[in-house]
Amino acid sequence: MPCRVAILGASGYTGSELLRCLLLRRSVADDIEIVALTSSRRAGCQLSEVLPQFSGAGLPALSLWEDVDWGAVDVAFCALPHGTTQEVIAKLWRHEGLKIVDLSADFRLHDLAMYERWYGKAHATPALQPHACYGLSEWNKDRIAKSRLIANPGCYATACQLSLLPVADRVELGTVFMSAASGVSGAGRSLREDLLYCEMNENFRPYATGGHRHIAEIEQGLRWRLKELDKLEADGKVSSVSFVPHLLPLDRGIMVTLSAKMLGGESVDGLRRVMTEAYRGSVFVEVLGEGEVPSLKRVRGTNNCLLAVCEDRRDGWVVIFSAIDNLMKGAGGQALQNMNIVLGMEEETGFGGGALLP
């Protein structure tokens, strides 16, 4: 029997990209059935009235999430805005057969105080948070497989952690600087003047210099990783890392350029080997060879992460690049990968096409 899937918030960039992936998969295998698409503003409409690319896809009409028969759904993807998700998921949670992959930030931070500090309000469902599993697929597979509520990581948080976690105990964390650049779709389909075509076209600019929320996920990941390695200081503190995002004049893609000082005895080649070893067996993460660097176009439309570990001019330092498609590995693609893990399927099931080039 096919897995019955619903998407809450199907008309945003994240939700529609996830749907694109699901339709590709449905065209290939018979293991997926899309049973509900919700939208609070457009309930009653067809999704194709909002997003004409889905015309003819044979999809259910948009409905209110309250009207869905959740007992007849196996997996719910929640692509609602941050802050509105906790209470919705608290209601879905009662359906014990339901697996939930949440693409919002609402369940990503295990420390409730940290959530409050970064998101500016108290967590609405603190009792539910401990049940959430952070969905960085390559690093948390076993827990994801057993989880009913998966908090899909942020786009920057995915690209940064995939590059940093394997070497977290081999660099001086206090020297880590991550200059990141994202395509405009990372900001969602928001009606903001600074996201108008004529404002971002032929433009490039830093933003959120006061501190981007994905830093909280990255530092949580570092703490978790050091603890796993038994290298966490007694006080549980981890050095802050620096992260500066920029907006790029293109649709999709994230590039992280990371600079760090290596700990004594480490070498660039050594770090590349460690990185390569860390992702051996991973179908989506590739560590490039010496002399190679990633480009955003090469990951466009794929669930891949390309990593490169390169020499720095300064002895003892290293430069690492990490490239993903923010809507795929940074959102909908990783959500699908997590669904595969939850369902006990091969991670790459339903992914197929390579990068759309040119």
Add this chain to the structure above:
Amino acid sequence: MPCRVAILGASGYTGSELLRCLLLRRSVADDIEIVALTSSRRAGCQLSEVLPQFSGAGLPALSLWEDVDWGAVDVAFCALPHGTTQEVIAKLWRHEGLKIVDLSADFRLHDLAMYERWYGKAHATPALQPHACYGLSEWNKDRIAKSRLIANPGCYATACQLSLLPVADRVELGTVFMSAASGVSGAGRSLREDLLYCEMNENFRPYATGGHRHIAEIEQGLRWRLKELDKLEADGKVSSVSFVPHLLPLDRGIMVTLSAKMLGGESVDGLRRVMTEAYRGSVFVEVLGEGEVPSLKRVRGTNNCLLAVCEDRRDGWVVIFSAIDNLMKGAGGQALQNMNIVLGMEEETGFGGGALLP
């Protein structure tokens, strides 16, 4: 047993897009095996050395086409430059079990004099030309199914004919004006100064105002269609149509904006009905409803053609829009569709994903 496929000229935009489609299909079904990829300049290399997006895809190394064991190939896609293809295909032709889908222009024109006039040299294999079948899938399916040599149509020729053929006997052909715009990938991966990023970015310009070669295909299609309708004049002459291409600052997509005067008694609504009827049952061609118009992003990465039939301000005239992805329905996608027809499979086999949006 899977169909054994080869691509001649795999490193151009057309060849690599075809390969992307084949890999997507291979990931889905087990009915395709890629047995050879040829390149005259890079034989001996891996394709991924030239196009790193194909690293890890498990592809055969690039070889010379002369070195391929064509007896062990079922379908050859030929994505070589115009003019160099005729003699290559003449050699492949001897392998009777081999089906050939040629993406060049070398076999598209049945009239050898017409070929010579538009391409500036005599056809090199005139005896072979009569065996070629013009591969406009929706209009020539029965012949394609029985053919061993399919001449895949040009990108503009596809978009124009799909809009024009259904109404060829309902408009005054002498009034047909087609203003077309194509993404830069239509020009291929040629090292031309006018195709450099800084030349085409933020630019838009007409070209080939002296007459684009795809006009020959369009007029051949019109003649064939009128003959089929028994409306060809006794002298076999068809009014010239006008076609003006422009280059757009984007990667892929073709939009044709067609203006024509309708014959007496015809109406815009009537033409839309005729158009809709013509493509009933077609999986890739969609005629939009009144008030809708296509956009290039909506067909990006798909094999679809979107058509719209709209009112003109002038009584008795009509405006028709036709949108395709020039690398898909305009090249590699239609080639794959034709392979499906030749192999007796459902036309949409192996196509899956919707448009890459955003």
Add this chain to the structure above:
Amino acid sequence: MPCRVAILGASGYTGSELLRCLLLRRSVADDIEIVALTSSRRAGCQLSEVLPQFSGAGLPALSLWEDVDWGAVDVAFCALPHGTTQEVIAKLWRHEGLKIVDLSADFRLHDLAMYERWYGKAHATPALQPHACYGLSEWNKDRIAKSRLIANPGCYATACQLSLLPVADRVELGTVFMSAASGVSGAGRSLREDLLYCEMNENFRPYATGGHRHIAEIEQGLRWRLKELDKLEADGKVSSVSFVPHLLPLDRGIMVTLSAKMLGGESVDGLRRVMTEAYRGSVFVEVLGEGEVPSLKRVRGTNNCLLAVCEDRRDGWVVIFSAIDNLMKGAGGQALQNMNIVLGMEEETGFGGGALLP
């Protein structure tokens, strides 16, 4: 004494482009003083708070237009939205020393019924309309020079008329089809979802297929021109012409691709000569030689219009291209040109730089 200039609505794309031109001019000559910039929403702020590129330019703070001392202003540029301008200008009109260049559509149509039909409401100041002079600089210079209220033409209307007026009596107007494409800035800084970066990037699409308002200006121009040539029919009727706009994925520029059947006895070379003759002496309009075509990048940031008259494949037909920068010759640049005419200065005063390339 320098000319005292004000801009109403300085923070839109049109107003700010005009200001950019005025600042360039001020840096060159001492004949301009910018005395007022108005904004209804941001009165009291500095313009540089909204548009930081103007920081340090030594500009007056934004004010309400009602608070400006109009008796101390020589030229007012009105860059307010359509429909809100008529009543504002009616108040400014009382200041007899004031020259007004209106960049909105509110005074462009002399026929009040036509205005009502295209803009969906009655003209608010019908008594004032007869005083307005249509500001297509190259065609109306003498009247502009004597006018106190100049209705600056629409962007498409400028590009279309510059190509069509010289040959209005040499083509069959009923066959005129204009396929036009504009950069996104033509839509202004409107918070519309379809103008977000990710919606228009890598996209191209027709719009306003039901009839764009600039058609009214174009047909008014044709009527005026035929009358001037004494070729207007007795009933004053002029054939409708067809105009289909598209949106391009770039910031600025308009290309019109015009198809028409020539009247008996006319030739493409002849039309090119007529066109060349029509703009002899014009500093901003250039008719390209045989075989040349314009490109949008070549006019970017300039007040130039490039025209090309080309062969059509159909005997007796012609293709004409017209390229402008929609924010310059299509808005702010032509407004400045009109100011120069009104002030009795050389038309090119204060224009200088060539196209920004690349």
Add this chain to the structure above:
Amino acid sequence: MPCRVAILGASGYTGSELLRCLLLRRSVADDIEIVALTSSRRAGCQLSEVLPQFSGAGLPALSLWEDVDWGAVDVAFCALPHGTTQEVIAKLWRHEGLKIVDLSADFRLHDLAMYERWYGKAHATPALQPHACYGLSEWNKDRIAKSRLIANPGCYATACQLSLLPVADRVELGTVFMSAASGVSGAGRSLREDLLYCEMNENFRPYATGGHRHIAEIEQGLRWRLKELDKLEADGKVSSVSFVPHLLPLDRGIMVTLSAKMLGGESVDGLRRVMTEAYRGSVFVEVLGEGEVPSLKRVRGTNNCLLAVCEDRRDGWVVIFSAIDNLMKGAGGQALQNMNIVLGMEEETGFGGGALLP
């Protein structure tokens, strides 16, 4: 009498941008006469045959540099490729009345060994090198004013040094990491496959990770600055700094994102004050206030450098942004600024227009 100016290598992006600036200036003031434009490949042609945007500008025909009467030239701008310039300038040098502004890298490095190491060959005119003055206008004005041979800095070197020199003695140089991103015009009009439109559009990628040549200029600048401050170590050594360039999908602009650890006792606000003080009186360099960051579109087409000094999450660290137009302040604009200094004119003479926005 106007200054007689020549450009060697007028058809590249750098030379043509310089010419655009000179034409703007000529249109404003009568102090410039363009007496020669050279091109080795196109001598005898009009520049407008290669670059049609210059048609009608009243320019001299392209000539061989050997055929120019250098005795009748006051200022020569040399925009030839690296490596071919030294011997040309050696010949020009004999004309004692001639001032030379060289936009190539051939005379930027005072240390001949350093030149050989970074450019892979011995300096061809070592005796001439000591006469060259490094033309970073804001930091070397007095020497530029007295020089006959000015080595215009590299584009990245300009953006990096303008941000780094004011604080060179206040940060730990060994911690300086500069992640930079440049528009594609920085690579010049080279026929390289990776610079084709379809390769760079929708793409973003690092390059030159093995070490970009502009690093040599930056470290030379740091050494010079520390010496000036009497803070150079006895051995003359300066810590290496790290610099990683990326290519952006836009025409023009460079953004440098610099991370550094401050020396004890320094603060972000303090560094911002130092920076602001350093450029007090500079007409082209602006230090933004707290909370503001630059964007590339805001400097497009201008000679401005925008700097911002921002908090880092890590105590004791700082992030600095530096934005320029690579063809202006990074090439042709700074060359013109240097000409103004050499001629004893106001630095801003002939610069006028603000950023081209949108």
